[in-house]
Amino acid sequence: MKKYILFNLLLLCVVGSTFSQSNSERSTKPNVVLINVDDLGWADLGFMGSEYYETPNLDKLSKESKVFVHAYTAASNCAPSRATMITGRYPMTHGIYTVHPADRGDKRTRQLIASPNEKVINDSLYTLGKFFKENGYTTGVFGKWHISDDPKTHGFDVNVAGSHRGHPGEDGYFSPYNVKLEPEVQGEYLTDRLTSEAIKFVVENQEKRFFLYLPFYTVHTPLMGKPELVEKYINKEGSKGQHNPVYAAMIQSMDENVGKLLGILDSLKLTENTLIIFTSDNGGIRATSYQDPLRAGKGSYYEGGIRVPLLVKWQNQIKSGVENTPVVQMDFYPTLKALIAPEKELRLDGESILPLLFDEKMKERDLFWHFPIYLEAYDPKEDGSRDPLFRTRPGSVIRSGDWKLHQYFEDGGLELYNLKSDPYESKNLAASNPVKAQELLQKLEKWRGDYSAPVPMIKNPDYDPDFEKEAIQNAMK
Structure with missing residues (x-):
């Protein structure tokens, strides 16, 4: 009889545990x-x-x-x-x-x-x-x-x-x-x-x-x-x-x-x-x-x-x-x-x-973006972009802690910002802090390699630098 009672108590415990786990599982879904x-x-x-x-x-x-x-x-x-x-x-x-x-x-x-x-x-x-x-x-x-x-x-x-x-x-x-x-x-x-x-x-x-x-x-x-x-x-x-x-x-x-x-x-x-x-x-x-x-x-x-x-x-x-x-x-x-x-x-x-x-x-991590294409300006005088003709030209971006690096593929340009002190990204620190710029650039290049990110390299035969210069001047008039 003692064994029978013990068995049923154990069974109730198992059923109760299973019911509790089922409710717990449902609550997590x-x-x-x-x-x-x-x-x-x-x-x-x-x-x-x-x-x-x-x-x-x-x-x-x-x-x-x-x-x-x-x-x-x-x-x-x-x-x-x-x-x-x-x-x-x-x-x-x-x-x-x-x-x-x-x-x-x-x-x-x-x-x-x-x-x-x-x-x-x-x-x-x-x-x-x-x-x-x-x-x-x-x-x-x-x-x-x-x-x-x-x-x-x-x-x-x-x-x-x-x-x-x-x-x-x-x-x-x-x-x-x-x-x-x-x-x-x-x-x-x-x-x-x-x-x-x-x-x-x-x-x-x-x-x-x-x-x-x-x-x-x-x-x-x-x-x-x-x-x-x-x-x-x-x-x-x-x-x-x-x-x-x-x-x-x-x-x-x-x-x-x-x-x-x-x-x-x-x-x-x-x-x-x-x-x-x-x-x-x-x-x-x-x-x-x-x-x-x-x-x-x-x-x-x-x-x-x-x-x-x-x-x-x-x-x-x-x-x-x-x-x-x-x-x-x-x-x-x-x-x-x-x-x-x-x-x-x-x-x-x-x-x-x-x-x-x-x-x-959470363990601190870097965030990455990749944009190997072109997106034209919406409003050249309002966009706040790097140049008035495009909201973005081909490039990649990394955020690492408070630091953010933009890399542009056309001219190899780098822009380094500290988002904590400069959320508007107005002060490019790439020249004054080349060590940090290169550190982030290396991370960015490794990430692109790890994910086989395409980088456009073929020159556009229709590109006209004189026309581009004039277009930039006209856009800002």
Whole structure:
């Protein structure tokens, strides 16, 4: 009898332990909501210091989140940034370095033949969509996909308005739409509609695990806001290069819709088991909104082009607060893998930032960017670029601690900055600190070799230095 009782006690302990482990396992596999705003600048939110744009819902979310103030995209414009985030791999793997074509700008001002550039990611790549689907999640994308024709070939069960299209098109924020989406109400606003579709997805899948990817088309051009909000900001004084009322209206609409989605998660009691990530695909357009104290904007590899807002919330799991460790969006994939399927072997180029989310330290590492192509100027007098003809010419960049080095392939130019003392990247220290410049250059060259990064070397036969000199003079008149 004693043996029988002992056996049953042991059995109960085993069953109880198994039940506890099952509950524990479930709690570590949350729903995931990834909100990716298009062209939203690092400083374009209230919690990031803006006094002009009004973002009360995101300001509230920031107080409940880990706020990364040194968060980066892996590229300075949308297609390569999104491809790298979704695949967890450097552009050398998927081949997208820019929005096609790669040889933008007047051919007479380009010294080199740009490296080849892909338009879409290959179907063989194991994307975040495929990862979540194979781990039992229902998956949906609502908005700008931009890296292939159909996200359903990359693991998404539901696709609303996602295609290879990179922006809504002329007059595209109000129905009838240019994207593949039939309006429910005449004159409805695209940002509202995408959010309502995302909310439907949450309601329909509330009893399941889900991955909701919400890449808003907003705040990409064409700038179009609701008239009543535009009127509001016309009558509000701007500051620090932030004074565009239409852009402000778009930001407010985006914030309102984020609030709606968060409200549904709360009302369905899903917030506690939902990991929320909010970010932007690249820096904002400098001519539209300044990102001071950061230099330049979208398309540039100065800080204003690649540093973006980033919030991560998981209620009762992640402590809120400000995190200064540099991270990159390529880290999302390995972080989610470590959380959901740590045993799965995948080749990913980022690193899990779970330690930072749970208030632990990460080993210091270097961050790298590679751009072997050309991206023409947006507004020569506003871009804040190295020269007025291009937001970026071919080159590579490394951030190592507080130091950042830019290397340009056309002329071998080096720019060295200390971001702690000079976040605007205004004082090139390459000549005054050649030891640090060479140290970072060696790291950069080794990284390129390790990842077989293409470096354009073929001279462009159409290049005309006299024409280029005259074009630069004319651009600055």
